[in-house]
Amino acid sequence: xxxxxxxxxxxxxxxxxxxxxxxxxxxxxxxxxxxxxxxxxxxxxxxxxxxxxxxxxxxxxxxxxxxxxxxxxxxxxxxxxxxxxxxxxxxxxxxxxxxxxxxxxxxxxxxxxxxxxxxxxxxxxxxxxxxxxxxxxxxxxxxxxxxxxxxxxxxxxxxxxxxxxxxxxxxxxxxxxxxxxxxxxxxxxxxxxxxxxxxxxxxxxxxxxxxxxxxxxxxxxxxxxxxxxxxxxxxxxxxxxxxxxxxxxxxxxxxxxxxxxxxxxxxxxxxxxxxx
Amino acid sequence: xxxxxxxxxxxxxxxxxxxxxxxxxxxxxxxxxxxxxxxxxxxxxxxxxxxxxxxxxxxxxxxxxxxxxxxxxxxxxxxxxxxxxxxxxxxxxxxxxxxxxxxxxxxxxxxxxxxxxxxxxxxxxxxxxxxxxxxxxxxxxxxxxxxxxxxxxxxxxxxxxxxxxxxxxxxxxxxxxxxxxxxxxxxxxxxxxxxxxxxxxxxxxxxxxxxxxxxxxxxxxxxxxxxxxxxxxxxxxxxxxxxxxxxxxxxxxxxxxxxxxxxxxxxxxxxxxxxxxxxxxxxxxxxxxxxxxxxxxxxxxxxxxxxxxxxxxxxxxxxxxxxxxxxxxxxxxxxxxxxxxxxxxxxxxxxxxxx
Numbered sequence: 047x048x049x050x051x052x053x054x055x056x057x058x059x060x061x062x063x064x065x066x067x068x069x070x071x072x073x074x075x076x077x078x079x080x081x082x083x084x085x086x087x088x089x090x091x092x093x094x095x096x097x098x099x100x101x102x103x104x105x106x107x108x109x110x111x112x113x114x115x116x117x118x119x120x121x122x123x124x125x126x127x128x129x130x131x132x133x134x135x136x137x138x139x140x141x142x143x144x145x146x147x148x149x150x151x152x153x154x155x156x157x158x159x160x161x162x163x164x165x166x167x168x169x170x171x172x173x174x175x176x177x178x179x180x181x182x183x184x185x186x187x188x189x190x191x192x193x194x195x196x197x198x199x200x201x202x203x204x205x206x207x208x209x210x211x212x213x214x215x216x217x218x219x220x221x222x223x224x225x226x227x228x229x230x231x232x233x234x235x236x237x238x239x240x241x242x243x244x245x246x247x248x249x250x251x252x253x254x255x256x257x258x259x260x261x262x263x264x265x266x267x268x269x270x271x272x273x274x275x276x277x278x279x280x281x282x283x284x285x286x287x288x289x290x291x292x293x294x295x296x297x298x299x300x301x302x303x304x305x306x307x308x309x310x311x312x313x314x315x316x317x318x319x320x321x322x
Numbered sequence: 323x324x325x326x327x328x329x330x331x332x333x334x335x336x337x338x339x340x341x342x343x344x345x346x347x348x349x350x351x352x353x354x355x356x357x358x359x360x361x362x363x364x365x366x367x368x369x370x371x372x373x374x375x376x377x378x379x380x381x382x383x384x385x386x387x388x389x390x391x392x393x394x395x396x397x398x399x400x401x402x403x404x405x406x407x408x409x410x411x412x413x414x415x416x417x418x419x420x421x422x423x424x425x426x427x428x429x430x431x432x433x434x435x436x437x438x439x440x441x442x443x444x445x446x447x448x449x450x451x452x453x454x455x456x457x458x459x460x461x462x463x464x465x466x467x468x469x470x471x472x473x474x475x476x477x478x479x480x481x482x483x484x485x486x487x488x489x490x491x492x493x494x495x496x497x498x499x500x501x502x503x504x505x506x507x508x509x510x511x512x513x514x515x516x517x518x519x520x521x522x523x524x525x526x527x528x529x530x531x532x533x534x535x536x537x538x539x540x541x542x543x544x545x546x547x548x549x550x551x552x553x554x555x556x557x558x559x560x561x562x563x564x565x566x567x568x569x570x571x572x573x574x575x576x577x578x579x580x581x582x583x584x585x586x587x588x589x590x591x592x593x594x595x596x597x598x599x600x601x602x603x604x605x606x607x608x609x610x611x612x613x614x615x616x617x618x619x620x621x622x623x624x625x626x627x628x629x630x631x632x633x634x635x636x637x638x639x640x641x642x643x644x645x646x647x648x649x650x651x652x653x654x655x656x657x658x659x660x661x662x663x664x665x666x667x668x669x670x671x672x673x674x675x676x677x
Contacts, residue, residue, distance in 0.1 A: 213405065214409065216372075216394070216403075216407070217409075217468075219373075220373075220399065220401050221395065221421035221472075222395025222421060223395065223421075227424065232411070
């Protein structure tokens with residue numbers, strides 16, 4: 047009896063898992079499918095699931111429909127700059143908030159948290175005007191400068207640093223380690239899970255950012271992929287879904303590649319736990 | 323090699339003064355144990371030497387040099403923490419190497435030092451392990467190796483054995499004594515355990531409420547305590563203390579100096595009739611509590627175990643030298659003090675009243 051009910055349970059479990067995977071994977075598979083269909087297939091009803099002959103030409107068409115090399119380069123430059131600068135600012139800030147006592151510490155930390163809560167829709171007009179005044183609108187800076195810090199990251203990392211036993215830092219000081227060394231030799235390796243989380247969130251949200259670059263850019267030479275792909279819609283007068291989906295693949299592929307290569311590390315980082 | 327001096331040292335946390343105007347000298351090459359109940363300020367003193375919890379005022383000198391403005395890493399001291407504080411993300415080797423790297427020791431010399439130290443503490447096979455793969459005793463050795471490899475002039479230890487099980491603790495105690503004999507550097511060791519203090523120290527500094535109660539060798543500490551606190555803190559079970567008169571003077575005697583008889587004995591310094599109320603058989607010795615009609619309880623430590631519960635007995639101290647007198651302020655009244663004769667008379671009075 048036990049064996050039978052256990053079997054049923056296991057089967058149900060597996061079916062449920064497959065269902066969940068299907069729900070999450072279906073949109074991606076659908077994008078790939080449409081990106082390989084002919085113009086006629088896209089418009090048939092019921093929809094085609096597997097294209098008869100894959101139209102790789104769609105990718106060429108999408109790539110040539112706009113300056114995609116520039117878009118792609120812009121996206122990469124922006125994301126690398128944002129994450130690098132965020133790390134440089136966030137880690138020392140979190141360490142200071144967690145470890146030192148200084149004047150106005152609590153007020154400053156509250157400011158960080160408030161910044162975290164202000165939606166971009168409130169700030170984009172003043173930021174746009176400011177960037178215009180500084181003459182930066184034809185550069186990538188309007189897409190980088192406002193995201194130099196990461197309030198969520200500072201908060202998360204501060205919590206993490208605060209859990210590190212004080213003796214560890216005292217031991218390091220007795221070992222004649224400078225504060226900088228304590229941060230990058232001791233604190234950063236211990237905060238790997240937090241940092242992995244922060245980088246992942248930062249990467250996904252800024253790579254997919256659409257609203258901000260759309261507003262901050264007037265010329266194609268500073269636009270990122272997201273805006274470029276959206277522009278595919280209007281370039282040929284009517285909506286070519288297969289071309290648009292091919293364009294979307296340019297956007298999704300890097301994330302998937304990053305994930306495939308880093309998933310093991312990310313999972314390890316999450317499951318890493320410090321010893322007492 | 324280093325001598326440590328505290329001069330008029332005060333430490334306050336916010337407005338809470340923990341140590342006030344303390345003066346202390348720790349001799350070069352000694353194994354000094356700071357002992358006292360929790361909150362007595364012993365760890366605070368240790369952290370002052372290390373420089374990780376600097377004094378509020380006063381001076382700390384190492385080898386005659388005021389180190390108040392010297393950062394912890396430049397003081398040539400090494401510390402072993404209670405919960406080891408080994409770096410969890412580094413291997414055993416990296417843990418030991420960290421301080422050497424920061425002090426810019428060249429690579430070949432580092433390798434040599436690490437291998438030497440690792441073999442001394444028996445960690446050679448574990449050099450490439452992460453701390454999470456080590457047992458408590460092994461982690462303790464890593465912490466010790468990390469301190470030793472820097473060849474410090476002062477070793478500071480903050481209850482390093484309290485996280486180990488009883489057997490391992492005794493073993494490590496012996497190893498620490500041997501280590502001190504080998505290195506001949508100054509050891510400053512903090513503990514709340516008087517047994518640890520007695521067994522390892524050549525000088526004990528007994529503290530209570532931020533004040534030094536007595537600084538002496540273990541023998542003197544046991545045989546000639548300066549005050550009531552020292553008398554009761556050192557020794558297990560603690561000294562018996564009874565009232566001598568109504569003015570607050572007291573006398574005390576150690577449980578191991580008490581005889582038990584079933585008949586009255588003449589010519590004793592102190593004798594009391596009572597009933598055995600508890601009996602703890604420990605194997606090599608037995609601890610009895612004997613209580614008289616007035617409710618005064620005397621603890622007795624004997625090698626024999628023939629006395630039974632509820633048995634009527636006499637407890638006595640034969641030699642007057644085994645009886646310690648203390649004044650109202652808790653200070654010891656010694657043989658050459660003015661009040662000594664008064665105390666002897668009072669004690670006779672107590673004895674007579676007992677009969």
